[in-house]
Amino acid sequence: MTDHPIELEVEPAIAKVLFEDRIELARAFTFDLAKYGEQLGLVGPLEYPRLWTRHIVNSVLMAPLLRPGLVGDIGSGAGLPGLVLAIARPDVNFVLIEPMERRTEWLQREVDALALTNVQVRRARAEEVHDEFTFDQLTARAVSALSKLIPITVPLVRSGGELVFLKGRSAEAEIEKASKAIRKFGLTDVRVEELGENLDTEATRVIRATVD
Numbered sequence: 001m002t003d004h005p006i007e008l009e010v011e012p013a014i015a016k017v018l019f020e021d022r023i024e025l026a027r028a029f030t031f032d033l034a035k036y037g038e039q040l041g042l043v044g045p046l047e048y049p050r051l052w053t054r055h056i057v058n059s060v061l062m063a064p065l066l067r068p069g070l071v072g073d074i075g076s077g078a079g080l081p082g083l084v085l086a087i088a089r090p091d092v093n094f095v096l097i098e099p100m101e102r103r104t105e106w107l108q109r110e111v112d113a114l115a116l117t118n119v120q121v122r123r124a125r126a127e128e129v130h131d132e133f134t135f136d137q138l139t140a141r142a143v144s145a146l147s148k149l150i151p152i153t154v155p156l157v158r159s160g161g162e163l164v165f166l167k168g169r170s171a172e173a174e175i176e177k178a179s180k181a182i183r184k185f186g187l188t189d190v191r192v193e194e195l196g197e198n199l200d201t202e203a204t205r206v207i208r209a210t211v212d
């Protein structure tokens with residue numbers, strides 16, 4: 001692989017606050033993402049000046065919502081949020097589920113390079129592994145609208161488990177549009193939460209829902 005001329009956003013101070021003693025791993029991952037991301041079609045060049053803020057910090061804001069157990073991340077792509085969360089939460093086990101071979105190769109290479117022992121990479125679509133995994137919590141970012149995510153993710157989560165989806169401004173509208181699926185798949189306590197509101201970074205939003 002050829003080196004990419006890196007014009008990376010300077011690491012924001014909040015990164016060290018959020019990653020604590022895992023910051024060196026987060027730096028190594030971010031550096032690799034900047035180096036290979038465009039070449040491997042993982043992130044576009046326009047994202048480089050906001051790689052930390054918009055992608056790495058945005059993902060790690062979810063870390064406090066996770067409980068020790070098994071977490072599935074659907075459509076991990078470049079590793080967002082799954083690999084970032086696995087860096088931040090070594091006490092949680094993760095399965096990154098991603099159908100594209102080039103992306104799973106990238107994810108596995110990073111898992112190996114960072115010597116992460118709490119991550120499994122599975123090349124598949126979510127709906128192909130319903131009989132293979134039962135997660136305590138399931139995360140996703142930028143995969144599809146809530147109404148489409150519900151049927152492919154709920155069968156992967158244990159009763160009492162939780163969906164945690166990073167969403168933008170559309171969160172409430174997506175909940176509204178997914179009302180039929182929410183009823184059909186027995187989701188309760190469906191709500192939008194703001195993350196990072198009092199921190200020195202862009203706030204973000206998640207949809208959280210409990211699986212009956």
Ligand SMILES: C[S@@+](CC[C@H](N)C(=O)[O-])C[C@H]1O[C@@H](n2cnc3c(N)ncnc32)[C@H](O)[C@@H]1O
Nearest residue numbers: 074075076077080098099100125126141142143
């Ligand atoms: C727009 S990318 C987002 C990647 C990453 N989550 C992020 O936030 O940058 C959507 C990803 O979801 C994956 N994907 C699409 N449909 C999927 C499915 N049914 N199950 C699992 N992954 C899926 C795609 O291959 C792609 O990597």
